[in-house]
Amino acid sequence: MKLKDLLSAVFPVLGNKSVNDKLRSKLKGSNALDAKKLQTPLSLSTNPDAITNECLKQQYSDALKAKDKFEDKAKATIVCVTVSVSLIMGASGLLTTVASRFDFLVIRWLSYALFLYAVLSMIAAAIMDIKVIANENKIYTVPADCPEESIRETYDLCIGQNVTQNYIRNNYVFTAYECIRNALICLFVIMALAVMPIQYTKTGYDALAHKNTTRGYSYSETTLDSLGKNNASDVKEAIENALPSLHVENNHTYTLVDSEQQLFIKFQVWGNDIQVLSIEEISWEQ
Numbered sequence: 001m002k003l004k005d006l007l008s009a010v011f012p013v014l015g016n017k018s019v020n021d022k023l024r025s026k027l028k029g030s031n032a033l034d035a036k037k038l039q040t041p042l043s044l045s046t047n048p049d050a051i052t053n054e055c056l057k058q059q060y061s062d063a064l065k066a067k068d069k070f071e072d073k074a075k076a077t078i079v080c081v082t083v084s085v086s087l088i089m090g091a092s093g094l095l096t097t098v099a100s101r102f103d104f105l106v107i108r109w110l111s112y113a114l115f116l117y118a119v120l121s122m123i124a125a126a127i128m129d130i131k132v133i134a135n136e137n138k139i140y141t142v143p144a145d146c147p148e149e150s151i152r153e154t155y156d157l158c159i160g161q162n163v164t165q166n167y168i169r170n171n172y173v174f175t176a177y178e179c180i181r182n183a184l185i186c187l188f189v190i191m192a193l194a195v196m197p198i199q200y201t202k203t204g205y206d207a208l209a210h211k212n213t214t215r216g217y218s219y220s221e222t223t224l225d226s227l228g229k230n231n232a233s234d235v236k237e238a239i240e241n242a243l244p245s246l247h248v249e250n251n252h253t254y255t256l257v258d259s260e261q262q263l264f265i266k267f268q269v270w271g272n273d274i275q276v277l278s279i280e281e282i283s284w285e286q
Contacts, residue, residue, distance in 0.1 A: 012178035013124050020168050027164055038160030042153075056155040063162035064139060070169035074132035077176045081126045084180065087187055088119055097194040111190050118183040118190075125179035128172045136169050215240075216273040226279035234261055235279060253277070 008015030026038055041059055042048040098111045140161035146154050217236055219227060227235075238258040246254055253268045264280040 009178075010182070012175045012182070013128075016128070016171050016175040020171050023164050023168050023171075027161060038157070038164055040156045040160035040163075042156045043160070053152055053155070056152065056159065060142070060155050060159050060162070063159055063166060066166045067139060067162070067169065070166060070173055071133055071137075073173045074129040074169075074176070077173060077180070078126060078129045080180055081122055081129070081176075084122050084183065087184075088115075088122060094190050094194040098190065101194070101196075107193065111193060114186040114190055118186040121179040121183035121186075125176040125183070128176040128179070132169050132172045136165065136172065138165055140165070218273065218275045220275065220277050223276050223279045226281075229281075230261065230263065230279060234258075235263070235265060235276060238263065238265060239267055239274060239276075257282070 041051055041056060045051055095111055095115055099108050102108065140158045142151070142154050142158055217232075219232075238256065238261060242254075242256040246256075248254070248269055250269055250271055253266065255264070255266045257264055262282050264278075264282050265276065266278040268275045268277055
């Protein structure tokens with residue numbers, strides 16, 4: 001696959017602009033004297049004399065009717081975009097789930113990028129559809145005072161112009177579908193990450209430190225007398241220094257000896273909180 005094709009698949013709006021600019025250039029330069037720039041029935045036919053005026057009038061009518069069909073498709077796509085808004089709103093919750101399940105910044109940023117791309121794709125799809133209904137709501141008609149001797153060429157030119165305009169409408173509608181497709185793929189990837197039956201969680205001290213750098217401390221009644229003799233900040237510092245060397249698990253009780261402060265500390269881990277159960281002084285003298 002060429003780089004240009006890859007970019008057009010990832011960013012359908014770029015491919016749409018390139019193609020539609022060429023079609024508009026043909027429309028802008030078309031006139032009754034030079035209708036060969038457009039795909040008209042007479043220019044495409046190997047035997048234009050066999051095409052009757054009635055046949056041209058029928059193709060002219062069909063080209064006008066095709067405009068309404070593309071506008072109906074655009075309106076239907078707008079409904080799809082509206083429904084997809086609820087999916088996007090739900091995806092914001094999925095981002096939170098992914099962030100809580102994976103501690104890898106790459107996955108978090110990838111999920112955010114996919115979510116942002118999905119939102120922008122939905123907005124682009126809505127803009128494409130609105131362009132079909134508003135900006136590209138053009139038709140080329142046969143003038144009422146058209147001379148009889150030039151009625152054949154005029155019908156041929158108008159058919160080519162309307163068909164080219166329908167190509168532009170079709171490109172917008174197709175691009176809108178591509179944007180919706182890409183957005184849904186991104187939302188599916190985010191959902192797959194959120195519901196994946198694995199979970200990367202840190203254990204021990206790293207898990208506690210990851211949750212919140214500001215840990216909550218509580219003290220049992222038996223430690224109140226000891227806190228009057230010892231500084232609470234020294235107790236916290238001793239526990240914080242010991243945690244990296246411990247295989248910490250929630251709802252478990254641990255003990256440590258602080259030789260510097262000559263303290264024997266018993267504490268329990270509750271999620272991101274630590275409850276100090278006892279603080280006892282020890283002596284190394286014989």
